[in-house]
Amino acid sequence: MSVAHRGPCEEGQVRAAAAPDQPLSASRKRWILVATVLGSSLTFIDGSALGVALPAIQNDLGAGPAAAQWVSNAYLLTLGALVLIGGAAGDRFGRRKVFLIGVALFALASIACGLAPTVELLIAGRAVQGIGAALLTPGALAVIGSAFPPDERGKAFGTWAGAGALFGMAGPLVGGWLADAADWRFIFWINVPLAALTAVITLRAVPESRDPDARGLDWVGALLAVTGLAALTWALTAAPDLGWADPLIVTGLIGGAVLLAAFLWAEARERHPMMPLGLFRSPVFSGVNLLTLLLYFALGGAMFFLPFDLIRVHGWSATLAGAAMLPFAVIMGLFSGAAGRLADRFGARLSLSVGPILAGVGLALLALPAPGAGYVDGPLAGMTVLAIGMTLAVGPLTAAVMGAVPQGHTGVASGINNAVARVAALLAIALLGVILSAVFVAGVDAPGARALLGEVMGGADLEPAARDAFHAAFRAVILTCAGLAVLSGIIGGLTAPGRHKAE
Incomplete structure (x- = not known):
């Protein structure tokens, strides 16, 4: 995705773990947090920086629209499908060990991506990155859960999440600047020293832990x-x-x-x-996961195609396109806590209906600016309203999912919800790419229109007709996303738990 955000339930994606036999010192726990934040930053930075650099990657490697989609899809595919088994592997074989394997695999795949001479090899490297992320993401959370006693975990997870918001804020700017002023390959090279530092700190500070009751994978x-x-x-x-x-x-x-x-x-x-189907007997769990599928489909698809419109149609640099994402990261980083307190007071149903509907309104506003629009008359209003809507929804979504299942299943429930969010983004890029292509081809109505779409997305000089056709196609995509976000809000109003309602 272009905007870095964690899956809706990553903060809860860890089984309850007993505190270590010997209490860890405050200093050592700080170093454990540093290790997990640095490891997670690999995925935070990559996910947010790569979105605004995709047009430059497509131009440099001569990739068509389908190949550009697969640069994101390959990563989302392996991450979404394997994140649940990655968490289970840590419980069984050792959380520190699996976390380190994930970090090493992500770093090696980043080297391969940075050296990739063709888009096919870049896609292969991205798929391996997704496997690494599927191991290190739940591994980081499990390490925190095993190292901190229950009364300290909330603060530790909050610190981890706050650091993720900061990395997510910087990612689009870094990716845009590298694409403009240097080389998009540096987005992948950044991961190598970060991974090495993470490994050193983890080996020195993080104790090994596992779940003695964990069974087969x-x-x-x-x-x-x-x-x-x-x-x-x-x-x-x-x-x-x-x-x-x-x-x-x-x-x-x-x-x-x-x-x-x-x-x-x-x-x-x-x-x-890896996905116990019995959990879906809960109407709240099923409803909130359907909400997640639609909402993150809308968000993932919109944020994938938005940089292409800003850069190719409005004439922005990649750096400015990255800056357009800032309201999203800033608002979510500053006000997520307040949104959680609001849901505690008025119930998740209000937040999970109003929030997604507001997100849909924000997405619809992104379709309004005419070609050549600036920042204030362009994406500012839409990104701001979208950010407010997502901020209202994400925290209560986590609470609703975990509250809909028995206490012993909260970890796997939140993991399923996180996987649903990843798969939603994967399907969004594929399905919305079909809509983008169909509308563009109909708008151009000339032989070779599909090839022309590739040239437009890859940075070729735009004829007015091609520019207008691409912008019309983008509008069709973004309005589809807006409608799905509103539909997810309606589902939230029908299925999410109300105030004081115990599920």
């Missing part, structure tokens, strides 16, 4: 989830180029659906499933 479920999502996403992304009737596209769509159905079948029979 759901490898069958993980394999079915990855292959099913990959087949479906590939087919949706390639369809505008190959055509919907192409045998490969038909095979991909049917095969992806069959594999995902097999995933659900396997989860219903697995002794230790």
Whole structure:
């Protein structure tokens, strides 16, 4: 995603862990926090910086629209499908060990991305980055949960989340500046010293911990989830180029659906499933996860395509496009705590209905500026309203998910919700890419229109007709996102817990 944000429930994505046998000193706990913040910063910076640099990457590597989508999709695919098994692996094999493996894998994949001579190798590196993130993200939270006693965990998680907001704030500016003034490859090179420092501090300060009750890992479920999502996403992304009737596209769509159905079948029979289906018997849990799917679909898709519109249609630099994301990070960083207190007072239902609807209004406002608009008459109002809506929704969403299941299942419930958010962004980029292509091709109405779309997104000089067609296509995408965000707010109003309601 272009804007860095954690999944809606990452702060809760850790099983309850007993405090260490010997209490850790305050100094050592501070170093543990430093290690987890630095490790998590790898994903925070990469996720936010890469979005505004994608147009430069596409231009430099000569990538078409589908390949540009896969630079993001490859990462989201492996992260979304494997984040649950990554957390379970830490519980079983050692949280510090799995966290370090994730950091090392992310660093090695970053080196591969930084050296990638072709977009295909960059996509492969991004997929491996997603595997590393699926290990280190839940690993960081599990390390904090095992190192801090229960009465200190809230403050520790808050510190971790606040640091993530700061990195998310800096990411778009750093990515935009590197794309303009230096080389987008430095976005990946930054990860190498950060990973090395994280590993040194982790080895010196973080004690090993594991869950003695942890059992087998759901490898069958993980394999079915990855292959099913990959087949479906590939087919949706390639369809505008190959055509919907192409045998490969038909095979991909049917095969992806069959594999995902097999995933659900396997989860219903697995002794230790990565996604226990019984949790969905709760109407609150099911409703809030549907809300998450729609809301993060809208957010992920909009933030992927927005930098292309700002840079290609409005003529902004990548640095300015990154600055356009600042209201989102600033408002969420400053007011998330107040939004949580508001939900505590008035109930999650109000926040989970008003917040997503406001986010939808903000997204709709992003469709209004005409080509060539500046910052104030351009994205400022939309980004501000979007940020207010998301700030109202994210904290109560976490609380609603964790409150909808028995106490012993809060960790896996929050992990499922986080995975849903990642998969939503993955599907958004693929499906909204279909809409973008269809509207652009219809607007140009000339042979080679799909190839022209690639040239437009890759930085070719724009003829007025091509610019207007791309802006119309972007508007169709962003208004689709706005409608889905509003729909998620309606679902929140119908299913989220009200004030004083115990689920």
